[in-house]
Amino acid sequence: MKRTHNCGELRKQDVGKIVSLAGWVDRRRDLGGVIFVDLRDKYGKTQVVFNPDRNPEVHKIADKLRNEFVIYITGEVQNRPEGMQNDKISTGDIDVKVDNLQILNESLTPPIAINDPKEECKENDDFRLTYRYLDLRRPWIQKNLMLKSRFLKAVYEFFYANGFENVETPVLCKSTPEGARDYLVPSRVNPGKFYALPQSPQQYKQLLMIAGMDRYFQIAKCFRDEDLRADRQPEFTQIDVEMSFVNQEDVMEMFDKFVTDVMGKVWNFTPPRHIRHMDWHEAMLKYGSDKPDLRFDLEIHDVSDIAKESNFGVFKSVVAAGGKVRGIAAKGCIDFTRKQIDDLTAFVGRYGAKGLVWMRVKEDDVVETQVGKFFTTEQLNAFRDTVGAKNGDLMFFIAGPEKTAATAMGQLRLEIARMKGLKDPKRREFVWITEFPMFEYSETEGRYMAMHHPFTAPLPEHLDMMLSGNLKDCNAQAYDLVLNGVEIGGGSIRIHDPKVQEKVFRLLGLSEEQVKEKFGFFVDAFKYGAPPHGGLAFGLDRVVATLEGEDSIRDFIAFPKNTSASSPMDQCPSDVDLAQLNDLHISINIADKKK
RNA sequence: GGGGUGGUAGCUCAAUUUUGGUUAGAGCACCGGCCUGUCACGUCGGAGGUUACGAGUUCAAGCCUCGUCCAUCCCGCCA
Numbered sequence: 001m002k003r004t005h006n007c008g009e010l011r012k013q014d015v016g017k018i019v020s021l022a023g024w025v026d027r028r029r030d031l032g033g034v035i036f037v038d039l040r041d042k043y044g045k046t047q048v049v050f051n052p053d054r055n056p057e058v059h060k061i062a063d064k065l066r067n068e069f070v071i072y073i074t075g076e077v078q079n080r081p082e083g084m085q086n087d088k089i090s091t092g093d094i095d096v097k098v099d100n101l102q103i104l105n106e107s108l109t110p111p112i113a114i115n116d117p118k119e120e121c122k123e124n125d126d127f128r129l130t131y132r133y134l135d136l137r138r139p140w141i142q143k144n145l146m147l148k149s150r151f152l153k154a155v156y157e158f159f160y161a162n163g164f165e166n167v168e169t170p171v172l173c174k175s176t177p178e179g180a181r182d183y184l185v186p187s188r189v190n191p192g193k194f195y196a197l198p199q200s201p202q203q204y205k206q207l208l209m210i211a212g213m214d215r216y217f218q219i220a221k222c223f224r225d226e227d228l229r230a231d232r233q234p235e236f237t238q239i240d241v242e243m244s245f246v247n248q249e250d251v252m253e254m255f256d257k258f259v260t261d262v263m264g265k266v267w268n269f270t271p272p273r274h275i276r277h278m279d280w281h282e283a284m285l286k287y288g289s290d291k292p293d294l295r296f297d298l299e300i301h302d303v304s305d306i307a308k309e310s311n312f313g314v315f316k317s318v319v320a321a322g323g324k325v326r327g328i329a330a331k332g333c334i335d336f337t338r339k340q341i342d343d344l345t346a347f348v349g350r351y352g353a354k355g356l357v358w359m360r361v362k363e364d365d366v367v368e369t370q371v372g373k374f375f376t377t378e379q380l381n382a383f384r385d386t387v388g389a390k391n392g393d394l395m396f397f398i399a400g401p402e403k404t405a406a407t408a409m410g411q412l413r414l415e416i417a418r419m420k421g422l423k424d425p426k427r428r429e430f431v432w433i434t435e436f437p438m439f440e441y442s443e444t445e446g447r448y449m450a451m452h453h454p455f456t457a458p459l460p461e462h463l464d465m466m467l468s469g470n471l472k473d474c475n476a477q478a479y480d481l482v483l484n485g486v487e488i489g490g491g492s493i494r495i496h497d498p499k500v501q502e503k504v505f506r507l508l509g510l511s512e513e514q515v516k517e518k519f520g521f522f523v524d525a526f527k528y529g530a531p532p533h534g535g536l537a538f539g540l541d542r543v544v545a546t547l548e549g550e551d552s553i554r555d556f557i558a559f560p561k562n563t564s565a566s567s568p569m570d571q572c573p574s575d576v577d578l579a580q581l582n583d584l585h586i587s588i589n590i591a592d593k594k595k
Numbered sequence: 596g597g598g599g600u601g602g603u604a605g606c607u608c609a610a611u612u613u614u615g616g617u618u619a620g621a622g623c624a625c626c627g628g629c630c631u632g633u634c635a636c637g638u639c640g641g642a643g644g645u646u647a648c649g650a651g652u653u654c655a656a657g658c659c660u661c662g663u664c665c666a667u668c669c670c671g672c673c674a
Contacts, residue, residue, distance in 0.1 A: 033631030047634070067624090084632055092634090109625060111605055115635085116623090122607055126666055179674040199674085226673040227596095350598080350670060444671090453674040563667065 001072060008044020012093045014077045019096060021046060022072045022104070024137070025065050026115045035062045036095075039071070040115075042142060047086070047095040048073055058101045068107035068114065068137075074100040110134050125554065130568040132559055144556050147266070148544045152219065154262045155239055162254070164215040164241070169204035171197060171221065176518050177510070178454055180224035183234070186584040197223035197235075200537060202453060203522050205242040206494055209533040210525050217241045219540065225565075230552040231486075231542060234565045239543075241491070242535030248477050248493055251534050252277075252432055255481065255489070259430060267547050271430060275481070279435040288326070288410020290436070293485025294429040296422035298413045300406075301387045303327045303397065312374035314355065318399040325399040326409040329389035330416050334360050336394055340419075347415055348398060353408035357397040361389045414485070425549040429484055435459070436478040439471040439507070447509045452478040454504055456492040457534075467503060477534070486546045491536020498526040 004019045026040035035050040050062035065071065075098040086092030112123055112131055118140040121128075128135045135141060159166070175182045175196035182196035198204075200222045208216045220240045228234065243251060252275075259271045283292050286299045307315035307325040315325050330336070336344075345356040359369035359380070367380035375383075389395050398409050417423055438458050439448040448471050450456060456476045458466045466474040477493035495501045501523060505515045515523060541553040554560040561567055581587065 027634075029633050029636050031631055031633060031636070032629070034633075035631095036633050036636085038634070045634095049632080051631075053631080081632065084634090086634055088634085095632095109605075111624095113606070113624070117635090120607090120623090120635095124602090124607095124666065127606080180672085202674090224673060227671085229673090230668075232673070352670090440674095450674055456674085564665090 006043040007039050007041040007046045008090060010046055010077055010091050010094055010096070012079065015079050015094060017077050018074065019077055020072065020074045021048070021096065023070070024107075024114075025067055025069045025071060027067065028065050030063070035059065035065075037062065037065060037071075038115075039073070040139070042146075044091060045089050046091045048075065048098050049095050050098050050101070054097060055099055058098055061101050061103065062098070064103070066107065066109070068110050068134075069103055070105040070107070072102040072104055073098045114138050126562055126568050129560070129562055132569045136558060141555055144544070144548070145558060147548070148540070148556055151262070151266050151544055152540075154266050155219070158258060158262045159215075159217040159241075162215070162257075164217040165213055166218060167208055167213060167216050169198070169201040169208075169218065169220065173198045173204075174518075176203075177514070178450065178508070180226050183223045183225050186586055188583050188585075191585040199224050200238055201240055202455065203519075205240060205535065206455065206530075206533065207522070207525055209242055209244045209494075210528070210530045212244075212531075214244045215242075216535075220537075228561070228563050228565060230554070231545070233541070233553065233557065233560055235561075236542075236553070236557075237540040239489075239538040239540050240535075241537065242533060244531040244533045246493070246532070246534055248434070248479060248534070251491065251493070251536060252479060255536065259481075263543070263547060269428060271428065275430040275432055277432045277434050280433055280437065280475075281435070283433050284406050284410075288406045288408070288413060289485070290433055290480065291482045291485055291487045292410075292431065292433075293414065293417070293423065294431055295424050295427045295484055296417050298328060298330070298417060298422070299388075300326050300328050300409050300413060303383055303386050306379055306382045306386065307397075307399065310375045310379050312371060314357075315397075315399050318401075322402075323400050324402045324405045325397055326405045327383060327387040327395055327397045328409060328413060328416075329361075329387040330394040330396060331420075332392050333394040333416065333420070334362070334392050344396070344412065344415065348408045348412050351408040351411050352404040353398045353400060355398075356412075357399075359383065359395040359397075361391055361393045361395065363391055365389075365391050367395075423484075427484070428547070431482050433480045433482055434478075435475045436480075437472075438462070438466060438474040438476040441472075448507065450504070450508060452476055452490070452492050454508055455494045455501070457495045457500070463500070466507070469507075471507060479536070481536075481538075483543075483546050486542060487539075488543045488546055489536055489538035491534065493532070493534035496526065496530040496532050498523060498530075501526060 001022070002020060003022050005021060007021055007023045010019065021039055023039040023041035026038040026045055029036040033052055037048050037050070038045045039048050050059045052059040073096065075096040077094050078097055080093060080095055112128065112134055113120070114134060114137045121138065172185060172195040175184065175194060180199050182199065185195040185197065187193045187195060201218060201220050205216055218240045220238050221235055222238050223235050225234065243254070256273065256275050259275060260273060264271050278292070280290055283290055285302060288300050302324060304319050304325045308319035310316065319325060341358055348356050357371060359367050361384055362368050365384060367384050369380070372380065383395060387395055396412060398405050398412070400408065437451050438456065440451045442449045456478050459475045459477055462474045478490070479492065480487050480490040482488065495504065502515070541556050544556050545551070545553045559567065559569070566573060
């Protein structure tokens, strides 16, 4: 069997040629006499024509064709009659008069409509995943996978061109504390012992730097056993990178170039040659997030100083307790209904806000509010001027502990932008977030945790502060790349001084013995001449999805899992034979839930 | 672990003003007839349902109550 062309390439200049095509029946239109079939493959669609006058036997076979039959045809390319061209498809000027038809395979009626355009594909995710092999036939989802493939090609080209080596690292690793829950793999030959699947190749890539590899990259599968979201899968792919003898600026400079050379080229846009920087504290204050969406303004302002002078009990007590009051001017939102404001109040409640204070700015910039009696006119005007509100705006205020006030306000900012349609899907706003805190206090753990990971180096000027035990104000040499409010990558300069590393472990509450057991080999390696090094990792699926303006990464992964980390198609995870468990020295111990 | 939303034909959804009322509808898809230039072909007809599962309230439950399961979005979590 020989295809002379694919289904997306025949044009006017091919008229008169005898061609052979193979593909799937996308749609069949039977006009009683003549039958049209849209033949589809990865490359496109071509209309083929069965005419009873030209070839009655073939026409008779064509009568049996149904959607998703796999066929092979031979015929002559012809111009379509005047006025019958279809400008919606690239092959729309021509069609193929079929002289020979072979049904290579029949198909049951597909449970999902493969030929529907993307907007029409509203089946729920689980159903699509059950028939994923059919779902993947849809042209728009094939386009996603092909785009990712093209992107990966450009990624490889970029790193090879810049002196990076592609080195594979193990998938069977040692389980380590800190970070996400590990996926575990039992060892048969080592009874009772387990491997962990890598959450990322973090330690291996640092060891490669110690080994003198200088510049490393890998397209690496990573595994995290945590609850899932639309943009989080249990296994996902990182573009993982590490470089020796670099500082923060060197790494960010390299990836400014990466954004231009790879993302810009594949998606055909021109990013700024140098992506802007914003330090973490500024991001948290102005945007209430460490991944600000900078496609629109709606900046948040701190009004604690004004609030604490007022007679409004809520504001006063929050500030007195060390909390903050943050405000925002919702431009042109003065006509929000009471219901909308109530909904927004409930919305910010999900992020811990106890309430939402709102004020209208009317003609002559007069501030009107139900809680007006607690404030002087000067205070109301000060709120207005601080948040930058004008006639026609609505002001919102949230009071609470600093982190709560910031994040609740940040979410409110995003929600207002969504309601007002400010998230322009065509814009691409990149920003490096820098100077993250080294540590973050965990209420649940009752101790400080590494905000990035425990191998991250503090800012050189904050090292003494850290060594003296001031964890709160110590910032890290860490950086995240954010695009349109999505964290698409992140990294840090690593600690290369074993003494500093030991100190960080101690500050994180790990004893010398624990470190020895969990990280012994790693700490030892640093005693033999580790170069200064740093790197970062991009979430491959998230980069592609975000550049395509999609929130969910599932349509960019051929076989994703659903929210319960299972696959409806192959029913995995599943039970295994007792013999397998015995081999692994494992017995199942689950509480009786059913029966 | 917690919260929101949802589960009705193969798919996407509907089932009204006051807690319920007789035979659970539509579009797409499917099957059959007609139709020789359509391209989301048209047209006529047909088939298709344990209303997720279980219990309860009631003369009567798709609708009300409770439980279970599943999906999805979010919080926690995800260095």
